[in-house]
Amino acid sequence: xxxxxxxxxxxxxxxxxxxxxxxxxxxxxxxYLFWYVQSPGQGLQLLLKYFSGDTLVQGIKGFEAxxxxxxxxxxxxxxxxxxxxxxxxxxxxxxxxxxxxxxxTFGSGTQLTVLP
Amino acid sequence: xxxxxxxxxxxxMGMTNKKSLKCEQHMGHRAMxxxxxxxxxxxxxxxxxxxxxxxxxxxxxxxxxxxxPNSSLLNLHLHALQPEDSALYLCASSPLxxxxxxxxxxxxxxxxxxx
Numbered sequence: 001x002x003x004x005x006x007x008x009x010x011x012x013x014x015x016x017x018x019x020x021x022x023x024x025x026x027x028x029x030x031x032y033l034f035w036y037v038q039s040p041g042q043g044l045q046l047l048l049k050y051f052s053g054d055t056l057v058q059g060i061k062g063f064e065a066x067x068x069x070x071x072x073x074x075x076x077x078x079x080x081x082x083x084x085x086x087x088x089x090x091x092x093x094x095x096x097x098x099x100x101x102x103x104x105t106f107g108s109g110t111q112l113t114v115l116p
Numbered sequence: 117x118x119x120x121x122x123x124x125x126x127x128x129m130g131m132t133n134k135k136s137l138k139c140e141q142h143m144g145h146r147a148m149x150x151x152x153x154x155x156x157x158x159x160x161x162x163x164x165x166x167x168x169x170x171x172x173x174x175x176x177x178x179x180x181x182x183x184x185p186n187s188s189l190l191n192l193h194l195h196a197l198q199p200e201d202s203a204l205y206l207c208a209s210s211p212l213x214x215x216x217x218x219x220x221x222x223x224x225x226x227x228x229x230x231x
Contacts, residue, residue, distance in 0.1 A: 036222070043122075043206055043224040044159070090158055094220075103172070104220060106158035 023091030120223035139207030
């Protein structure tokens, strides 16, 4: 069975500092990988996704993530955090392949606090 | 336009009430989903519809009854709920078929409180 681990429950950074949120997965093959962000009281917004190809993917809001097969990781990064980035971040995986409905497995989430 | 619209945004219902949550998307997606999310937890999959047919039911109690009237609409009928069913209910959709994109898009959610 697939699983996703986000080791950091809560991270606090100062505005303007760099950010890295960790995500490790367990799956027999390389799954499809996603990062979603959820602001308080809101739904989930897709930040970026990895299916294949270039292991460094760019997303919205200045985020990027790097897929490392050898480490089964898909860490999210941002060079300079803004106060509006304070939110809950979820890493998710889905079985590869097309044609069927996606069954996402989510990590437990990382709560990001941004200090002024 | 990558938008999934959910109504109502907030719902308070008694344990004997019958209510429905509604979801709509006009992206031509043929897979639609219901997720349940409790506070400080990740979303949990409840139901999946593929081509308007129920394809996955994650052992959800029968007091939750999904319905997919057409390819754009998804409903979740609620009856005789318990206080522990209070949560954020998220609707999502994704394309299906060979060569289709593989991204699930979520709505803003419906906050349900059972009293």
